[in-house]
Amino acid sequence: MFTASRIWRTVGLVSAAATLMLLFGFLYAVRDVIYPGTENQQSYVMEDHAYAAPEQSSPLDVTVIGDSLAKGTGDDMGSGFAKRTVELLTKQGASSKLINNLGINGLTTKELLPMLDQHGVQYSLGQAGIILLSIGANDLFDGEEPLETRTELPTEAELEQSVKSASDNLIKILDKIRNINPQAQLVYVSLYNPFSDMKELKETGDQAVARWNGIAAEAMASIEGGLIVPTFDLFTLQAGRYLSGDHFHPNATGYQAIADRIVQGIAVKE
Template structure:
């Protein structure tokens, strides 16, 4: 037990450092993209230049990143072009910074923005509302679902995408920082599970016909701090398992993402070492599109 407690004290110290980095990141050049009004992305009238050709000073890393993003778009476009998307499809995305797109240096809205751009490129008439908000926990998302604008969007949605839960883990860490142990996380799980159930139930009340997808989160520290990977990984897995089970009980869907980042965090995380970068979001967008395919296609006549 003493060894475990030492591990978690180290983990708590690490997480507090990350929290500070995220706060600094929030006040830097990256602008928040959250609004309380549904918006549709308007395709840009100007083409994005190939930076690697126009700017020879670009670093090799930036060029590689640009290439990976383009490859992700090509794969998404290839998948989407083969689909017959339902007419006037409406997708509502709610949740935390992973929905908002924090960490995406292109400021295009993370995985949600990538999906929007993909549908625009294929001329599919898909409306996507993004209500991601940095720092949201399950209790805060529950309250936000009462917002008239958000609830109206959900009522009209065919698909609801959710990212939530990582900040609930962070809250336990901060609340028990001076004497942190696994039992603190374990004790918080039952109430976390109840709030997850409430979220699904509230969405079902607003729109019983919507297909709801909970997107799981990942362990951002597994490569940077392998000595505490097992401990942090266990916590992440158990919280993800709660969300997966709740989604199953509510006859809804869960989308795994932890495997996408496993042994890849060095290349898929942003400069804050916590949120995905644009390449990481590209992988999430691919996984989400693959998961929602069955419900966004027109049924065979």
């Protein structure tokens, strides 16, 4: 009886203590929600401070920005030319990493311009030693409907007008990127005609792409550290090998071929 009494008394004391601890924890949590302490405020301040002052990065760290090719759409490995470029540089013994992939499906030059005013985009570009840019393909077609989803092929007049209107945007994009990060090597991946094997769009498409690439080459030639990567010959001569099933984006092999040329150009610049 005596032993049982002591046991029940001990159990009661432990239960009471546990109840008090739970009550105290509940009250403390409520106080912390209503009157947040300086610990949480300090953590936000530290995050903002770290965000505003990027850490030291490698001269070969990469940020990619632009359209669906920049994103890597069509690559069943999910790498695209950006990640493949980093992998090639790393295999060569260089220190390189992919800082951010800012590619967006269907993006046009008009839509990219305001993106470059965003703080997060500027931060990613500012950290990079190499900036890869892919833009313009969606501008050769109706801005409201990219070519890969169109049911009608664009006319020669439409393509010519698209090149004229978008070329000014391209110049502004290049200027903005240089102002954001004057030290980085800017690499522009030029356009190809994904329908070069289609009689209806081969000649007019080839002409529009060639005109666009000429404008881009001239603009990049005026930029210190600028590099333009040709892709027209790859997809014109071997579309079946390098294009994905949608007949618009590169497949894994196509992205690898683009990455090979990017790294070859970077090596020449060094």
